[in-house]
Amino acid sequence: xxxxxxLTRYQLLMLVRNPAYWVSTLLLASLGIVVFGLFFxxxxxxxxxxxxxxxxxxxxxxxxxxxxxxxxxxxxxxxxSQLDKLRNGERWVVVILPPKFGQDPTLGDVExxxxxxxAFSSLTGSGIVRQLLVEAIEPPGGAGIExxxxxxxxxxxxxxxxxxxxxxxxxxxxxxxxFAATILAWWRYGGILKRFAASPISPxxxxxxxxxxxxxxxxxxxxxxxxxxxxxFGVPIRGSLLLVVxxxxxxxxxxxxxxxxxxxxxxxxxxxxxxxxxxxxVMMFAGGAYLPIDDPPLxxxxxxALAPLTYLNDALRAVMNDxxxxxxxxxxxxxxxxxxAVLFLVSTxxxxxxxxx
Numbered sequence: 619x620x621x622x623x624x625l626t627r628y629q630l631l632m633l634v635r636n637p638a639y640w641v642s643t644l645l646l647a648s649l650g651i652v653v654f655g656l657f658f659x660x661x662x663x664x665x666x667x668x669x670x671x672x673x674x675x676x677x678x679x680x681x682x683x684x685x686x687x688x689x690x691x692x693x694x695x696x697x698x699s700q701l702d703k704l705r706n707g708e709r710w711v712v713v714i715l716p717p718k719f720g721q722d723p724t725l726g727d728v729e730x731x732x733x734x735x736x737a738f739s740s741l742t743g744s745g746i747v748r749q750l751l752v753e754a755i756e757p758p759g760g761a762g763i764e765x766x767x768x769x770x771x772x773x774x775x776x777x778x779x780x781x782x783x784x785x786x787x788x789x790x791x792x793x794x795x796x797f798a799a800t801i802l803a804w805w806r807y808g809g810i811l812k813r814f815a816a817s818p819i820s821p822x823x824x825x826x827x828x829x830x831x832x833x834x835x836x837x838x839x840x841x842x843x844x845x846x847x848x849x850x851f852g853v854p855i856r857g858s859l860l861l862v863v864x865x866x867x868x869x870x871x872x873x874x875x876x877x878x879x880x881x882x883x884x885x886x887x888x889x890x891x892x893x894x895x896x897x898x899x900v901m902m903f904a905g906g907a908y909l910p911i912d913d914p915p916l917x918x919x920x921x922x923a924l925a926p927l928t929y930l931n932d933a934l935r936a937v938m939n940d941x942x943x944x945x946x947x948x949x950x951x952x953x954x955x956x957x958x959a960v961l962f963l964v965s966t967x968x969x970x971x972x973x974x975x
Contacts (some may be wrong), residue, residue: 625827629801633835639797647790647839651783651847653864665691666747667700667712676720678817684750709828713747780854782908783847785935788927790839791866792873796894798828803887822966829874836870857937861944865937865951869930872954875961876926882968886902901927910935931955 633639666684670677685692693700693709703709728751730744802824805811813823844862847853855862868871877894884890904911904918905927911918922928933950936942944951 619660619698622823622827622830625824625831629827629831630714630834633797635964639794647786647843648846651779651786651843651851655721658818665693665703665709667703668692668694669697669700669708669714670694671697671717673722677715680719680751681894687750690726690969701731711744711747713751724805758960779847779851780939781910781935783844783851783853784938785905785909785931787840787843787866788905788931788934789902790843791836791870791928791930792898792901792905792907793838794836795832795870795873796898798832799875799890800887801882801885801896802878803890806881806885807887825878825966829871832874833867834872837866840866851880853938855938855945856941859966861937862934862946863932864944865947865954868951868958869926869933869956871914871958872926872930874963878965879961879968880960882965901925904928926954926957 668681668684670681671891681692681694684690693703695703697714699711700709700714704712712731714726714731719728719930732744768822802811844853844855848855876897880890880894880897884893900921901907904921905925907927910932911922911928929950933954936950940946
């Protein structure tokens with residue numbers, strides 16, 4: 619155990635101080651999140667739906683006054699379409715102006731509809747719209763406008779960034795753990811592993827220390843990416859956070875075992891880098907790092923089925939986007955777990971300390 623902890627400490631320090639490690643893992647994934655978050659989300663500003671049943675000077679004046687406010691996008695339409703868009707998350711709040719709007723507040727109330735699933739937007743949106751109504755017209759005798767507020771239930775549609783974030787987390791884990799294979803390959807090529815062979819350290823102890831190191835760093839990367847996605851773009855985790863942690867942990871084991879297997883089968887560090895880069899590139903697209911591949915072409919299906927990243931990303935998206943439970947992702951977890959066990963066994967059996975063995 620002492621040998622494992624010592625190896626863990628030195629490898630952790632080496633990676634933390636290596637800028638190339640962070641650039642190729644965390645920075646690339648962060649850039650992908652920023653690009654999709656900024657350019658593929660809904661247009662800036664909340665969308666206010668207006669149903670103008672009055673079609674008079676007061677209602678037109680209200681609409682013009684709201685359109686002049688920076689940051690609020692006004693969309694005018696009929697009652698049914700506007701409420702449908704509110705249910706689908708395409709509207710912030712919907713205000714319905716009755717036929718007698720601005721003439722007699724007691725005849726036909728103004729209606730404000732908001733999303734019952736978004737308490738904050740519902741509260742702030744209703745309050746802002748109510749204030750805008752008061753400012754837009756001055757009712758006779760100062761009686762005030764009669765307003766009825768009603769909630770509308772609905773599910774917010776998935777945005778590009780909601781779907782992309784889990785894939786970028788998976789991609790970060792894939793490239794980050796690829797460094798484990800690179801380190802072992804160059805240590806073996808430089809004779810460092812030969813010195814380990816002359817010590818009481820076994821291959822399993824060395825690989826166990828790397829599991830700890832890369833598991834910790836991968837957890838940090840995933841936490842940073844998901845926290846940044848939530849703070850910057852409001853990407854939620856609709857399912858269990860503990861289940862997300864479990865998926866990431868098993869995914870790390872599967873990816874590390876894959877790279878270890880390459881190190882065990884290929885002796886040259888240049889050859890490992892070439893093959894690993896090719897495998898990572900294929901998995902990045904076949905595994906759905908950017909968008910899930912629901913119906914791949916026939917020739918691509920074997921690659922999708924063999925890529926551990928496919929099951930990692932599918933499980934993360936199911937929990938984060940759809941709120942899936944552990945039974946819903948049981949198949950993905952079983953495949954990742956079996957992949958990790960089989961490949962880790964192969965890697966430890968085939969591992970060699972030197973290129974001459």
